[in-house]
Amino acid sequence: MNKEIFIKLLQQRQFKAVRSILDVMNEVDIASLLSKLDDKELALAFRLIPKDKAAEVFSNMDTSMQSYLVEMFTEKELKELLDDLYMDDTVDMLEELPANLVNRILNTVSATDRKMINQLLNYPDDSAGSIMTTEYVDLRDTMTVGQAMAHIKRTGIHKETIYTCYVTERRKLVGIVSAKDLMTTEDDVPIKDLMETEIISVTTHNDQEYVAQLFTKYDLLALPVLDADGLMVGIVTFDDAMDVMVDEATEDITKMAAINPSEKTYFDTSVFQHAMNRIPWLLILMLTSIITGTIITKYENAFAAIPLLVSFIPMLMDTGGNCGSQSATLIIRGIALDEIHFKDLFKVVFKEFRISLIVGAALSIVNGLRILIQYRNPSLALVIAFSLIGTVIMAKMVGCMLPLLAKKVHLDPAIMASPLITTLVDTFSILIYFNIATLLFKL
Amino acid sequence: MNKEIFIKLLQQRQFKAVRSILDVMNEVDIASLLSKLDDKELALAFRLIPKDKAAEVFSNMDTSMQSYLVEMFTEKELKELLDDLYMDDTVDMLEELPANLVNRILNTVSATDRKMINQLLNYPDDSAGSIMTTEYVDLRDTMTVGQAMAHIKRTGIHKETIYTCYVTERRKLVGIVSAKDLMTTEDDVPIKDLMETEIISVTTHNDQEYVAQLFTKYDLLALPVLDADGLMVGIVTFDDAMDVMVDEATEDITKMAAINPSEKTYFDTSVFQHAMNRIPWLLILMLTSIITGTIITKYENAFAAIPLLVSFIPMLMDTGGNCGSQSATLIIRGIALDEIHFKDLFKVVFKEFRISLIVGAALSIVNGLRILIQYRNPSLALVIAFSLIGTVIMAKMVGCMLPLLAKKVHLDPAIMASPLITTLVDTFSILIYFNIATLLFKL
Structure with a gap:
């Protein structure tokens, strides 16, 4: 229009x-x-x-x-x-x-x-x-299909969904009937014979992310909500579950980029609020990267002797950061989709270790060859190659373990992604690099 | 069990x-x-x-x-x-x-x-x-509600959903009736009077992400799919749309972390495949960060004169990278959720510019004060403060513009996130830093 x-x-x-x-x-x-x-x-x-x-x-x-x-x-x-x-x-x-x-x-x-x-x-x-909403279709198991349909015709218009009907007995949920079953079954069949009794439900205090996971896993249209006493108090409908899924993904993505999540859209958030959502993590990250800087000053003698060493710092730190965030991201997403759990820690670490051997070897060979050709300096090539392998293994270990440990102690895995991992990986990669350089160049 | x-x-x-x-x-x-x-x-x-x-x-x-x-x-x-x-x-x-x-x-x-x-x-x-699926309930506008219900009772059991019924005339879609309307309306009402004629539909070649966006926007249960001639050929149901939403979010998250996305879960992907998904971007990023390294060697005289300058490189590069990915992430997610479009480019740039002034000022003050206290060196404090403001503004401009430009030329905005932005931001932040240092210290 x-x-x-x-x-x-x-x-x-x-x-x-x-x-x-x-x-x-x-x-x-x-x-x-x-x-x-x-x-x-x-x-x-x-x-x-x-x-x-x-x-x-x-x-x-x-x-x-x-x-x-x-x-x-x-x-x-x-x-x-x-x-x-x-x-x-x-x-x-x-x-x-x-x-x-x-x-x-x-x-x-x-x-x-x-x-x-x-x-x-x-x-x-x-x-x-x-x-949840409290408007749902409530049936008795003593009704017939015809009576149930008549009941829905009378009351259904005010219900948020009529496509899943709930059979209750003194507010206790005893069965579920779909509108599809009602519409394709003869009128005289008792609800008792038609209803499913193996019911997937949640309680009022379950986390909404868990609720959304159940919707995707079982392709549900609605999910009954029970109170602490097991009595039925409402339903969650699929449209709200879809919103939760989108919101939770946005929240994770935002957190992984070191931003405090906001419930509003980009344009609805004010400039000042945007700045406030971003400054805290930037400050923390900035101040912790000072640690890295301080460590570098410890090796002043090394790069005073071989100034070329400094020029490899960005490459090593970037590669470490990227490797760490690759692993962390896959693990965090796996946790959010309920595919990876803390009990898989050892399995994940072993898998990432093998991956990092392949990745580290590939990067080392490419970069080692480049240095050999460009600087004709085999020792330098070796230092960089070893540092790269060490950095990749370390970064992937840190990246895969931190989110799982965070989950275990009930912290948000997504927070672990970029911020904390970057700091740890940066520090370790500098340490690995200068120690290998000092050793091989006998500085 | x-x-x-x-x-x-x-x-x-x-x-x-x-x-x-x-x-x-x-x-x-x-x-x-x-x-x-x-x-x-x-x-x-x-x-x-x-x-x-x-x-x-x-x-x-x-x-x-x-x-x-x-x-x-x-x-x-x-x-x-x-x-x-x-x-x-x-x-x-x-x-x-x-x-x-x-x-x-x-x-x-x-x-x-x-x-x-x-x-x-x-x-x-x-x-x-x-x-899409081809099994849907097909009604005629000449039917009554009672006839439609009888038709569903006969054929509905084999349809993937019966909750949205499609009124067609020679395969042309003319209206939509919900099962809720059918169930709560008297039997003798003609379908013609009940059906909605303002229909939301897609064509067979529309992207599945667009399809999923329509489901969330309009809280749909099913969406009709038309062929190039406008004839109805099938429907997409909400469970498939939910899967698409989850998959697309996973794909974006994976790409933002510089990984080629995989359709399999973490554990179903082999170690070798994991390595192959990660190596290409790491190689590209590694080789481009050599640019940064090369730039640094150009300023050898600067850090030979003042070795302390080197120790601020990680902090500046990290902050730049983090600022850039903050902006990029919010824009990429906004694009995916259909909240931000290319026509908003100027609005976004202006907003990010104002945000970066606040963020840059906050970070500069904190870091400037720290340097003043730690090193009692006002010139150094000034160099770092100015470099920080410059880096933050540059990083946020790059971070917000690249995804929108990518979208404009039909590239995937998510690819732009970490990889390309990191490289650009790293290079520029080193340039900003050493130029300001050279200027202020008259090196």
Whole structure:
């Protein structure tokens, strides 16, 4: 939809035309179109959205637009919107809104909903409880398929998903039936005979990354969430799991690049906030690289005697850093995808050791030959070749072990990637280099 | 399920017990349990899997297990399995199997299926066509809800998803109806009145990353795929889109760490293959860091006069590298998530410039003060402070521009991250440093 045409129609108060445009547009696209309007136009346009789309458009808006609308709504409008919003979207919004608007919303909803919302707001960030919704289809195992379908027809429209139905007995989950099974089975079959009883579930305090892993592993559409007593309290739907997967990958990528992760997009984060997310790790890394510098000064005599030695420092440090981050990255990703665990430590170390022998040999031969040809200095070629092999082995050992050790002591493996590994690898590579040089050149 | 108990039951030929275990287990878990058996046990166990689960268990197995089973199946068994496998899973398997088994399978399926399979095998890797399936629910707009539900009951069991139904007219897609709408609407309502006509679709040659982005953006369960003539040829389902998202993130992360990506997991990749994936970039980076080394030798006089200068090289190069990869990483991820585009180049550069002023100032002040206190040498403090600001600005400019330029000329932005940026930033930071030092110390 062309934004200019839409605004023009709105300003000319051609409401019928605006309404018919909104009628065919997708909720996500409407939200994105509305984000380009000013506040007054936004209020006007929002009221023209067909009622059955309004809640979903609203949940796709950013916080500033939601705030503005909540502030501007009449009591009645707000109540209607909240009735149509899914519980998890309401909670997501409340987590971002200013306190006065949160109060306004909590005063508008019913006492039952208020209790539920407060409970959901209390789950820890990044837990299954914080991303679940409480609207799911609840069946009894005494129903028949026909009765279940009738039940869904009556209540389904207000559920976030009806494609997985939950069979409960006094809030205890006893089975799962898919809508596919219901739709392709004769009406008189009892639910008891149709339901699956081997159920994959999570608890409210499970980490959201674990939840997302279950979705990919089992190709799930929804996953039931149980409380500490094993009673069913809600479901996580696949769209929220997809968001978690994308967010967790972004978080890992950001951390590996030595940046404190932000929940906002690049452009939504202010210049100052960007700087604050980046400075801490840069400072730590800068100050630790001073260690490397200090070590170098210890070998002043060496490079005073053979100044050429200095020119190999960048190559050795870079290669070490790159080798270390190669290993670390593969291990960190493997941990995130649940493919590598701490019990594999020895297996990983042995594999990386063999890899580093091949890699080290290849790099040493290429570089040794180059030095031999360029400087006709066999001792120098040997020093560099040995230093390279040593550096590669050391870097890959450090790179593969640190993330696994971090995981073991419940630190974030991704943090280990670039920052700490770089420092260790730099220091060790300088030590290896100058020790081999001192030894071979008898400095 | 305990593996030892299961194998024991199998060896004691307690087939009834084995069957009842397999009866309650999930398909994914059965595949993982079977992967721990030897070939003879595998063949035995696979035949005991309930018929309605066998195809899904099979599609969750790895290639070597699938090969073994296909080889061992009777004609009849193979035919039964292929009938139950979804088209996209069959094609996935054929892409990996050895040629003789591919022929065996193509000879077993019907002529129509063979034609379809050959067509699917021909779509380029990473295209929508290569991940789509051809089994979807096809409705007419002249049907009523009741007729549509009856149609689904008859044919739905063989469709990969029935939750999004497609209304076509001579293979042209005219509308979409969700199973939720069908299940919550009265039987006599015509499909024409219920269907959505604003349809999000892709073509067979669209990139799979774009397909996955649409799934997250619009929270889709399935997406119709059209051919070059606009006729409907298949659908992509959300589980395949989730896999694509995970794979693409892994690929980006791997490339950013200067590794050629592999489609296999860490442990499934051989030591030699790991080494081959890592050596090329290490070689390129090593040889280019020789440039940096060569530049350093040009300034031999400088560090012969003031040896202390050498000790700041690691700190400056590290900081430059880290600053560059911070910016590059955020931009690359933004591009992957469709949040940053080439048209934003100027906006990005201006933002990164302001960020680098703050970051550069912070790092310079801390480091300048340290040098002032440690060496009581104001000129040295100034040289380092100015070099740091220069390096940070340069690194962030290079880091943010290269990925966007790469995208513009259809190269992979992720490749730009660590490798090329490191080299450029290293070279420039040495140049900045020694030029400022030469100037201020009048060397």
